[in-house]
Amino acid sequence: MFYREAGQFKTSYEADTAIFPLREDRIGLAVALIVAVVVIPLWADSFFLTSIMIPFLIFALATIGLNVLTGYAGQLSLGTGAFMGVGAYACYKLATYFPGANIILLVLLSGFFAAGIGVLFGLPSLRIKGLYLAVTTLAAQFFLEWAFIRIPWLYNYNPSGAIEVPTRRAFGMIASGPAAHPLTRYFIVLAIVLAFTLLIKNVLRGHIGRSWMMIRDMDIAAELIGVRPLRAKLSAFFVSSYICGVAGAMMVFFWLGAAEPSSFSIRLSFQILFMAILGGLGSLIGCYMGAAFIWVLPVVLRSVLPAIGISVGAETVQHLTFMLVGALIVFLLIVEPHGLARLWQIGKEKLKVWPFPYG
Numbered sequence: 110m111f112y113r114e115a116g117q118f119k120t121s122y123e124a125d126t127a128i129f130p131l132r133e134d135r136i137g138l139a140v141a142l143i144v145a146v147v148v149i150p151l152w153a154d155s156f157f158l159t160s161i162m163i164p165f166l167i168f169a170l171a172t173i174g175l176n177v178l179t180g181y182a183g184q185l186s187l188g189t190g191a192f193m194g195v196g197a198y199a200c201y202k203l204a205t206y207f208p209g210a211n212i213i214l215l216v217l218l219s220g221f222f223a224a225g226i227g228v229l230f231g232l233p234s235l236r237i238k239g240l241y242l243a244v245t246t247l248a249a250q251f252f253l254e255w256a257f258i259r260i261p262w263l264y265n266y267n268p269s270g271a272i273e274v275p276t277r278r279a280f281g282m283i284a285s286g287p288a289a290h291p292l293t294r295y296f297i298v299l300a301i302v303l304a305f306t307l308l309i310k311n312v313l314r315g316h317i318g319r320s321w322m323m324i325r326d327m328d329i330a331a332e333l334i335g336v337r338p339l340r341a342k343l344s345a346f347f348v349s350s351y352i353c354g355v356a357g358a359m360m361v362f363f364w365l366g367a368a369e370p371s372s373f374s375i376r377l378s379f380q381i382l383f384m385a386i387l388g389g390l391g392s393l394i395g396c397y398m399g400a401a402f403i404w405v406l407p408v409v410l411r412s413v414l415p416a417i418g419i420s421v422g423a424e425t426v427q428h429l430t431f432m433l434v435g436a437l438i439v440f441l442l443i444v445e446p447h448g449l450a451r452l453w454q455i456g457k458e459k460l461k462v463w464p465f466p467y468g
Contacts, residue, residue, distance in 0.1 A: 112460035128310060145299060150292055158291040163364050165404050166302045167356050172384045172396035173309060174352030179382075180390035181313060182345035183325030184234050188246035189353050189381045191253035194373030195223040196354025197361040198263045201272045204285075204362075205265060212277035212284045213297060216362060220354035226253070227350020234342045238328075250375055257370035271369045274362050285362040294363040301359065305352060310393060312348070321345050322391075386438055389448030398449040402437075406430055 112133050119125040129135045149162060175189050200219035204212065230249040234242050257263060264272050276286030283289045284297055312318050320341040323331035332338055361368045380403065388399025407430045414421050421429075445451050 112457060112463075114461055126314075128314075150295070155291045158295045159364070161405060161408060163291070163295055163298050164360075165400055166298045167360050167364060168381065168384060168404055169397045169400040170302045170305060170359070171353055171356035171381050172388065172400050173306065173393060174349045174356060175381050175385050176390060176393070176396055177309060177321070177352065178345050178349035180385060180392070181318065181325060182321040182342065182349075183328075184231070184342060184345060185239065185243040186246040186349070187243050187375070187378050187382065188230065188249040188253070190373045190375060190377030191250040192223045192227055192350045192353040193357025193360065193377065194253060194257055194370070195226050195350075196220055196357035197368060197373070198257065198272065199223065199354065200358035200362060201265075201274075202263070204275055204277055208275070208277070210277075211279050212362065213279045213301070215277075216301070216355060216358040219358045220351040223354025223357070224347045224351035227346045227353075228343050231343055231346030231350075234346070235339060247375075250378055254370055254374060257373065269369075271367055272361065273367045274365075277362075285366075287366065289363075298359055298363050301355070305355070306393060309348075309352070313393075317341075317344060383434060383438060387434070387441065387448055389450030392448070392450035394453065395448050395450030398453070402449070403430075403434060406433065 112131075114131060117130075117132055119130065124130065129138060149158075153162065171189060171193060174192075175186060178184050178186050196219045199222035200215050203210070203215040203219060207215065226249075230246060233245045237245065258270065261267075261270075264270055267273070274285050276283060276288055278284060279297065282293055284293060313321075320331070320336045321344075323334075323336050324338060324341045324345075328338055331341070357373065361372075365372065384399035384403050385396065386399070387402055388395030388397070407426050410421075410426045410429055411423075414426075441448055
C-alpha cells in the first residue's frame with residue numbers, strides 16, 4: 110500500500126536503468142537529503158556535529174572503501190586503518206608544502222598516495238587469496254604503522270610524534286584547524302561523502318564494477334569469459350585504498366585536528382571491518398547502517414540508560430558496546446550473513462505486496 114511498484118511504468122532505457130527506479134525510493138532519498146542538509150544544521154549543536162555526524166560520515170566513507178575491495182571484489186583486507194593513515198600523513202605533508210592551496214583539493218589528492226601503496230600491497234592478490242591475502246594486508250598494516258612512528262619526516266620532526274592540523278582555507282572559508290567552524294567541516298565532509306557514494310554507485314553499475322563482482326564470485330570463470338584478473342584486482346585495490354586515504358585525511362583534518370600513529374592502528378581496521386560486516390558486504394546503504402550502528406550505539410547507551418534509571422560509567426558503556434556488537438555479528442552471520450542491508454531489502458520486498466503477501 111505504501112511501497113508499490115505496480116503502476117510505475119518505464120518508457121525509456123534511461124528510466125529502466127535509473128539508480129532509483131521507484132518513486133518511493135526517490136522520495137526517501139529526498140527526505141534523507143533534506144534532513145542531512147537542512148534539518149541537522151538548523152537543529153544540531155557543535156557537539157552533535159563534531160562527535161556524531163562528522164565521524165559517522167567519515168567512517169561510512171571508509172566502510173565504502175573497504176566494501177569495494179572485500180564486498181564487491183572479494184579480496185579480504187585487514188589494512189584499512191593503515192591506508193587511512195597514509196592519506197592522513199600525505200595530506201599533512203601536502204598542506205605543509207602548499208599552505209595556500211585549497212584544503213579540499215589536498216584531501217582529494219592525498220588519496221592517490223594511499224592508492225599507490227594499496228596497489229603495491231595488492232600485488233600478492235594475483236597469486237594468493239582468502240586468509241593468505243588477509244595476512245598480506247595485515248603485514249601492510251604493521252609495516253605502515255611502524256613507518257608512521259619511525260620516519261620523523263612524515264610528522265615534520267615533531268617531538269611528540271603527532272601531526273597537528275594547521276589552519277587552512279577552502280573557497281575563502283576556514284576549513285581546518287582550531288578556528289574552523291563545525292558546521293563548515295560538516296558540510297565539507299557531507300559533500301565529499303555523498304559525491305563518492307554516487308560515484309561508486311555508478312562505477313559498480315558499469316563494466317568495472319561488474320568485473321569486480323565476477324572476480325569475487327568465480328575468478329576462473331571470469332577469466333575464461335575475458336575478465337583480466339590483474340586489471341580487476343589491482344583496480345579494486347586502487348579505488349578502495351584511494352577512498353580509505355581520503356577518509357583518513359578527513360578524519361584528521363575535519364574531525365580530530367591532530368593524530369598519532371596509534372590513531373591508525375589495527376583496532377581501526379577491525380572497527381571498519383565490523384561496520385562492513387554488520388551493514389552488509391556488497392551494499393552501499395549497508396556501509397551507512399554499519400557505521401551508524403557501531404558509532405552511534407555508545408552515544409545511545411549513554412543517553413538511554415540514565416534515562417531509565419540505570420547509572421553506568423563510560424567504561425561500562427564501552428564494554429556493553431563490545432558485547433552487543435560481538436553478539437550481533439555472530440547473530441547476523443548465522444541468521445542473515447548479508448547484514449542489516451539485507452534485512453532492509455527484505456522489509457521493502459514485504460511492503461511491496463502488503464497486505465496481500467504471496468501464499
